[in-house]
Amino acid sequence: MEEHSLKVEAKDQGIRIDKFLASEYQDLSRSFIQTLIENNKITVNENTVDKSYKITKNDFIKIIIEEKESEIKAVEMDLDIVYEDQDIIVINKEADRVVHPAPGHHNDTIVNALLAHVDNLSAINGVKRPGIVHRLDKDTSGLLIAAKNDKSHKSLAQQFKSRSVEKYYYALIEGNLAYEKGKIDAPIGRDPNNRKKMAVRKRRSKRAVSRFKIIEEFKNHTLIQVKIETGRTHQIRVHFSYLGHPVVGDQKYGAKNDLNAQRQLLHAKKLIIKHPATGEKMKFEAELKEDFKGILAKLREQKI
Template structure:
């Protein structure tokens, strides 16, 4: 269990006067606004070394510090959540996550996640990311289905995290996007950061972190295109932001595109392929997950429109 105080800090560099609770909930999407407001009330959030209220309006240059105390007797309970395990050994689990399942707990929301299901399935998960994210090396969004790898011990976690950092993993996605993508292949190399106009979203911004997505067109229809996408980096909402940036937002995306154009609950995005070196044996591993039924139905309807 992680018993140390966690400290997060920011320097506010916007010209707008934004509420501190709004800013923090956008910066850390796993923190609920009610939890942030409680931390502010408890004096765990300071601006320029002073306590503030939740409605404090940030000014350019403000130094924000959040101190999260270690949880008291907090335990994430195992839950019998159906999981599709694609591969498992003493070091790694590869899961084909269903759409709608949150990957890990967050303050104020400790149940019904992939982690709860994993703890029911096996007791040994790495502890590098603390009590709320045991085993979690990388994430996919709640409403994205498909493959992700989970570490069962700290050695495996460190090795897999290093592969992600060095961009040596293979992560391929299938997506249905709006419009007809003209080029058969292409690379989107555009930095991603917090959207200055809507801090609940990410966007392509000059001062963002480097982000690279490769795409290949598989099929074109009248109003939609089926594409394969390969991540070189792994920024928050990267595929969703990049496809919107080039004028082809994902079908069904409630945050970055028209959300009700196809009968699918969330963005039409599936993590279809995952490849990496085994953290202990160095063996090349590669897995594919077939499209889920809701994506198949969405493709059928897209072909007809």
């Protein structure tokens, strides 16, 4: 069972509760939220409401999600393991792999592969997401850390929540930047015109900060390193699309894809954490995947 709670701020007053919660909890569809309301699994100030209820300042909303127990199969798959001990496992995720089971992906996820490789994973996130502390988009490659026990999970989750984890990505973007390095501080919320996308917007958004520096420049493309100080959905993809430099291959956010990339060329390159058991500072790095390296090689040939 999952339980969530939040307090309504003045800026959100007057919004229908189903619309508000769908914006706050981007993994939950509006129809699913409406079902929860109908089943009295969502309360406001400990009272049940209907889906047309309009929230007011200081309303205390509580959500209960009862997950149906279902067996997740352990499926033998190749894992590019960067580090492993009795508490954590760190992998270099492939670009075409979903992290945990979801509609359309039941037996081909990272969780399925981890269950086949590891005897135990933390149970904090329930039966569908054992061990999963953070996520990467399906077509984003790179470093992903999973917890083998609940103690490690709680420690890592707190590190991500407090933003003490350092996360660095490599991205190949379209065009050339005017500055060698910089900071993007632009709030991100759900795109009002397309609920499957995020966008930079002033209202109904959360602060999002990305720091970048140029790694390598090409004629019409740039390889950059991005350190994200916040973890908003699609943050890097949205920020650089907003600047007019979408990530190569990311057609959802406007890439022309003149390099014929089969996915967005975004890779979680470096991760710095404190080990959940020892407290030791640990740095992990993951090599770029072959498709990413192949396109960089072609761009370098054009420079000669």
